[in-house]
Amino acid sequence: MPLTHGILTHRYAHHTKLGRHQVLDARSLEWLHEHRGAVLKPAAHAPRIPVLDQEDLLAQGIAVSQVVAGAKDVDALGSCTGNAGTAAVSVLLDDEQARQAGLDPSSAKGAEEFAIGLYAQA
Template sequence: MPTDLTIRTYDTPPHLGRQQVMDPRSLAYRRPYDGQPLRATEWEPRIPVLDQQNLIAQGIYTSQDYGLDEDVDALSSCTGNAGTALLSILLTKEQATAAGLNTDDATAAEHYAIGLYADATERDQWRDAQWPSQDVGSSGLGVAKVLRDRGLIDQYGHATTAEELCTLLQTGPVLMGMSWYAAFTDTTDPDGFIDADPNWPASPLEGGHEVCVTALEAVAVEDGVLKPEQTILRFRNSWGSWADHGDGRLRLSTYLALRAEIDICQPRLDGARP
């Protein structure tokens, strides 16, 4: 395990759970912005909206399914859920089925997400605790490593600037780990904008969260420069029908405000699968 990881840990309430783990070796796999035109893009998950909460109502009993002493109704498994949504975009329906991901059944897909989360907590070797047994959260980097271990992706790249993030979204969805503020939940507007309240930075920090960014919904450029307030990201969340039927939105300016607390990872499948 590398000794120079940058790790930011958060409490793990059941609706959150992302931990920020940055490996400096990842900087070699950034995809720099080369001046290409940035266009609106969207990538639609092939699975229903997942819900890391309300597990019992979904027929998921963690005591019998995962060998725990008692059932829990929610898990800090946002990383596994975001990774599952992303994987459903990368793989065809047939490929997903072969990988054990049922794209037609929300409960089966949630089970897959929980399994991905469990493996990610094991791959996060900077701590001893793992799930099942301890619901400690995981990292986007851990999820990417698991997907590669399983042979489901070829590689994963990273972005550290707004331009690099928009460049990644030209070719596919990305995992975005971020700090989650109370206003993002409490004052989301009908269109799903988590930053509808301009005073969101003053609201309490609730923890860390992972989402799958599925669209660069609008791009505003003036004189070759991105206009962050008018450039819009859409993401798939894992809280059921939350916000806009399970999707949220944020302005690129919010990404920039949180950039030091965000990690962007894009698992990729560039070659043909057997």
Template sequence: MPDVSITRYDVRPDMGRHLVLDPRSLAYRRRYTGDPIYPTEWAPKVPVLDQQNLIAQGIRTSQLTDGATDDVDALGSCTGNAATVAISVLHTAGSLATAGLDVADPVAAEAWAIGLYSDATHRDQWHDDAWPTVDCGSSGLGVAKALRQRGLIDQYGHATTAEELCMLLQTGPVLAGLPWYAAWMEPVGQYALLDEIPGWQSSEIAGGHEVCVTALEHVAYLPTGGLDYERTILRARNSWSSSWGDGGSFRFSLALYQAVRDQADLIQPRLDSSR
């Protein structure tokens, strides 16, 4: 077992990400080399997912994976949900169907994401629990390993700076693990930034959460030539239904990422070979 750094968060029915950093991952860091950064957007093929209200959606967790005995109404499966969004960008609908992911059916897609979450909990070998039957949470690193084990990606790269995050978004979506503040549970206004929610810095951290960053909406530069963190805006897809935020998504600035960077991790699943 490598000497990994682990920060655990309370697992809740709406979030279950832990921060797991493996020093070996730095060899796969995508360093920023000064290339131009442009606004970009990636369109997920899956509809907005919902890791809550599972029974109302018709999802019976007791029927999804071997070993599950009870139906639960929500899971801390945000890593599986975020990774499902990312994968739906990288593959065609046909290749996703071959992998068992029906992008036209939100219920089937959520069930598939739960199965991926289960795989991720088993890949996170730093703890003894796994789903089923323990909703123990997982990590961005664990779900990236699960995607690779399934043959859905060739590799995954890491970013550790705001510039590297923007550079990764030039080539595809990025999984972002964040400390999720209580004030962020409901963005104020359809298009509001998390930054604009009053007092978020002083609110408690509700847990760890994984989302998929799908767009670099606006890029701004300082007169000195560096990125203007406050005016460079990203959009991310959440997994709390399309009624949350802006149709299931939210926005935040690079300045906010900088503020939480010590508890954040960024992983980009990559599919470099042709399919």
């Protein structure tokens, strides 16, 4: 292996048919497989909750202090990760399982509160 600028480097062959070059570590390489041309099955997963709004929380009747202990009430949060996680939960669980987990799929306010709580836990 050559020494470049004091750094030991290793060059290896790679194919470019996917238009990108990935450098993977040993753990990732254990999962490497070649696509053999099989037709991929498309899948569409639509969230079963109303569209979530992480702004105008007070107008929605959401008090962050009642969702997250010790938090202050604010009118907007950057909790898009919590919103995305909540949408994923609504896809993975049926309505009864979602309710058992604390997510009411029929309530925009309840779903946004769940998202804020999920984000706080994460």
